[in-house]
Amino acid sequence: MDMKEDPNEKFIPDGSDTDTRSRPDTPVDLEAVQAAHQTRPRSRADAVPALDINSANLTPFIKVLQRLFVSLGLHLFIKSYRFALMCAILLECHIAYVGFLLYLVPRAQSVGVAPSNAVLLLSMFGIGSLLGRLGNVLLVRWKTSAEQVTAISMVIAGASLLLLNLEGYAIFVVASFLHGLLSGIFFTVTIVLIHQFVGVNKLAVGFGLSVVFLGIGAMTGPVFAGWILDMTGSNYQTVFYVLCGVYFVCGVQMTLLPFLKRVEPGSDVLYCNKPVGL
DSSP: OOOOOOTTOOOOOOSTTSOTTSSOSSHHHHHHHHHHHHHSOSSTTTOOOOOOOOHHHHHHHHHHHHHHHHHTTTTHHHHOHHHHHHHHHHHHHHHHHHHHHHHHHHHHHHTTOOHHHHHHHHHHHHHHHHHHHHHHHHHHHTTOOHHHHHHHHHHHHHHHHHGGGSOOHHHHHHHHHHHHHHHHHHHHHHHHHHHHHHOSTTHHHHHHHHHHHHHHHHHHHHHHHHHHHHHTTSOHHHHHHHHHHHHHHHHHHHTTHHHHHHHOOGGGOEETTEEOOO
């Protein structure tokens, strides 16, 4: 006897066809099951395997880089923010310093000074530089910090460049002598500052790094000054105005050294799992 299903008959579930093993008994279990289904990857293609990085292979390489970093003295830039700023200041002021030497004689000749007399301006500059390097000790001993001496010297050196925008051989002589005197002072006092920033043990390394920045400034100075001269149509006055501004910026940056002294990490910086002393 064939049994036909009545299409009008309603199906009432009695729970016999439900797998009770996977049914959550409490709302907490229901939330756990939902979370598990949401975090479960839909396919093997969706599953991203975790990267197995062997740190033991990278550790020797990192240690070598750290030792090289310390051996070259590059850690001083992180350890002493004042030293890093001082190197930047030396680069900037050397740009102005070399630019001054490059266009001192052409500027004098442009206002009618004889070539033989114009060359003597470099001699006056050299005499002033010699006196500045010999007499800077007197300024430091006058209860004046090395930072103040350097900042004041840079500002006055920049002001001496403004004299070159005037006309007159005597004014050029005074400007050349003043610039040599003041540049001799701050370049010599810089060694005292580097000693304060990095200590006596790293003084040689610190001074060597500062000379590198001086060299970069010496290479950049002629290019920078020549570019300004070309852009202004061989106007020497504009060149010296800009170089004066560079000196003023360096003097302002020197005022940041006391603030950096309070925030720099100093000897608390660790390298190669041990402190690196100055």
